[in-house]
Amino acid sequence: MTYADLNRAELTALKVDLEEELGRYRARDLSLNMARGKPSSEQLDLSIDMLKLLDTREECFSETGLDCRNYGGLEGIDEARRVMAVLLDDDMHNVVVGGNSSLTLMYNSVGRYYDFGARGSKPWRKYDQIKWICPVPGYDRHFAITEYFGFENIPVPLREDGPDMDEVERIVASDDRVKGIWCVPKYSNPSGVTYSDEVVNRLGHLKCAAHDFRIFWDNAYSVHHLYDEPEKQDQLLDISGPCHDSGNPNRYVKFASTSKITIAGAGIAAFASSPDNVAEFKERMGIATIGGDKINQLRHARFLKDADGVRAQMEKHAALLRPKFELVERKLSDNLTGVGGCTWTHPRGGYFVSFNAPEGTAKRIVQLAKQEGVVLTDAGSTWPGGNDPYDSNIRIAPSLPPIEELDVALDVFCACVKMVYISKLLEER
C-alpha cells in the first residue's frame, strides 16, 4: 500500500497534515544545507596538528635533504609521493604530486590531450566532435569539464556494480571520437557504489575504436570508509592491472587528493599512471610550473606518515561521518518506506547518498525544500548538462551540517518529498 494506491480523499487528508508539518518548520525560519560534499568543522579539526608542523628552518628539509622552501621538485618530494601512492593504490614512482586540487589535474589532463594529443595521437581539438562517457548519476564538476571543451557527454547508467558495461562497450567500439570516461570507482559520487572486479576488468579490456581512449579514474574516496571493520569496507580492483593485461597500459589516468583527509581547501592532489603517461605528464607540467608547494607536501607526509597513518586518520573521520549517514538511512527509511516510488543508496563510504524520487518530482522537491530553508544540490546536477530526463535524482550530502541540524533538514526533506509526490498524484487524478 503506497501513495499511488490511495484515493483522492486519502491523499488530500495526508496533504493537510503535511502542510501543517511544513508550517511548523517554516515557523522556525531554518537555514540548513545538504548541498555540497564539504567536511564539517569537526573533521577539519582532525588535522589542526598538521598546521603546527614545519615551524623551523630545520624542519623544512625533505628526507633526501632538499630544502622544501626553494624552487624545484616537479614531481613532488618522495615522502609525499609515497603517501599519495597509498591513496592511488600504486607505486610511488608512478605518482606525481600537484597543487591543492585533483580537479585541476583532471582539467589539465583533458586540456593537454585536447591541445597536444595523447602520446603522439591527433590532438583532440582537431576532431569535429569529441565524445565522453558519463556514468549517471555522477559528479557535476566532472561533466562540466568535458562540456566546457565542447565534448558531447554521453550518459550511461551507473548500476550497483559500476557503469553499464554492455552500453560502454557498444559506445566505444565503432567511434574513434569517443575518447574517455569519467569514473569515481569507489564510493562513487553520488551513489556510493564501488565498481566490481568484473566491471574494472571489462573497462581495462575495452575494445576501443580510439587508440588514445582514456579512463579518468578519480579515486576521490579510496580510503573513505564509514566502518572500520574490513568486512564492512568496499574493495576496489585497481584499473592499472587490467589495462596492462589487455595490452593497453596507457589507457588510464588516476587522481586523488587529501581534500577529504586533511584540510579541504589546503590539501595536496596527485596523479598516477603508466610510466609513459607519467613522462608525458611531467614534460607538459614542466612547461607550466617549476613545481608544487613542497612545504605543504612535507606537512602532509609528516602528518599522515604512511598507510597506517592514513587509516588512523580516516577512522577518525568515519567516527564523525558514520552517525550522519546512519541518520540519513534511518530518517529516509522511517519516513519514506510507505510512500512508494522512492529509492536511495546505502553507501559504506564516500560523501553522498543518492536519492531517487518518484519520476518528475525532483526539481519541485528541491525547490520546495529551499523555500522551507533546506538547500539541496540542484536537481539534475548529477546528469550531464544538469538534465535528468527522469527528474528524479537528488544528491544528499550529509557531511557538513551538525547532526542536530541534519536531523531537522532530513525531516524537512522527507516532508517535501511526500508533499510534492502527493501534489503530483492529485494533479494527475
Place this chain on the structure above:
Amino acid sequence: MTYADLNRAELTALKVDLEEELGRYRARDLSLNMARGKPSSEQLDLSIDMLKLLDTREECFSETGLDCRNYGGLEGIDEARRVMAVLLDDDMHNVVVGGNSSLTLMYNSVGRYYDFGARGSKPWRKYDQIKWICPVPGYDRHFAITEYFGFENIPVPLREDGPDMDEVERIVASDDRVKGIWCVPKYSNPSGVTYSDEVVNRLGHLKCAAHDFRIFWDNAYSVHHLYDEPEKQDQLLDISGPCHDSGNPNRYVKFASTSKITIAGAGIAAFASSPDNVAEFKERMGIATIGGDKINQLRHARFLKDADGVRAQMEKHAALLRPKFELVERKLSDNLTGVGGCTWTHPRGGYFVSFNAPEGTAKRIVQLAKQEGVVLTDAGSTWPGGNDPYDSNIRIAPSLPPIEELDVALDVFCACVKMVYISKLLEER
C-alpha cells in the same frame, strides 16, 4: 688597448697565465652554481615566522569569517587579494589569487585563449600560425610556453628603456595572428631594465591588427629593489592606464607572485586585469578548481600585512642581495674592463645581470665554466628556442650562492671569458 689589439705572442702569453689560473681553480674541485634565480637560504629564513602562523582553529578564519580550511573562495580571500594588489599595482577587486606559481597562471591564460578565445574572439587554436613578440634577452620559461603551443616566437631587441617599440609597432600593425607580447616590465629578467613611461604608453596605444592582442605583464620584480632609497629605485608606469586611455581596456593581463618575497616554492601567485578579463578568467578558472589554498593565502596576508609590510620584507632581501650584485659589478669591472667586447647590465633590482660576451663565445664560455665547476644558465636560453644568433648573451644569477662562493665563481667566470676570447682571437689570426 683591448685583447683585439694584441699580437699573437702577447695573446699566447696571456693564455699561459690563464691556463695556470684555471688550473688552480680546477685543483679546488669546485661545485658552484650561478644558473637559476633562486633565493638563498638566508633569504628563505626571512619568512620562517610565516610558517609559525595559523597553528590553531581560531586562527584559520579570514577577516570576513570564512573558515579558510574548507572548500571555496575561487578568487581568494580579501586580505590576500589586497596584499597581491600591492605587487600588481592595482585595486584588489581586479585581483584573483591562484596557487604557488605565476607561471601556471600565465600558461593557463595562454591555454584558455588558445582553446576558447579571448572575450568571444576566434580561439587561437583555429589559426594556422599564432605569433608572439619576445623581447630579448628574456625569460626562457616564458618563451617555452608560447613555443609549446606552436606559436612563432619573434625576438625584438630589449633596449635600456624597454622593447624596441618601432619594431613592435611594425610587427603588430598588419598581421592579426600576432596575439601577444611577453613583458617583464620592471627589473627585467635578465637585463634588469625597467620600461620607461614612453614605452609603456606606446604599448598601451599599440595599433594592433588583432583586436584580441594581449600584453602579458609579468611584474615578477615589482618590489624587488636592491636599494632602500627611493631615488635609487626604478619606477614603473602601470600598463592598465595607457590601455584604458587608448580604448583597449582588456589588452593586458598582469601577473605576480610572492615566490621571491616569502618562500620560493610555497608562495602565492595572482592575476590582475580589467573587470571584463577578470570575469572571463574566473569563469574559466571555476571549471578547473574550487579555489586556491586559502590557508596559505591567509598565512601570507597575516605575515606581509600591507604595502609597508611588503617594503620592510623587501628591504631585508635587499640587504642580502645587494652585496652580491655589487660583487658582480666589481668583479666584472676589475677583470674584464680591459678585455674589450664585453658589456653587462647594472641593475638596481631584480635577480639577474645580463652579460654580453664577445660575439661567438658565449656557448664556449658556459661550457668551459662548467668544466671548471661553475654552472651557468645555458648560453642562448635568453633567446626564443635557445638560439642566440650572436652567441653572446649569458645570464648571471648571483642570488643563490653564499657570497664567498660567488666570489670564486665570478673569478672562474671572468677567467673563462678571457680564455675563450683569447682562444678565438688566436684561431682567427
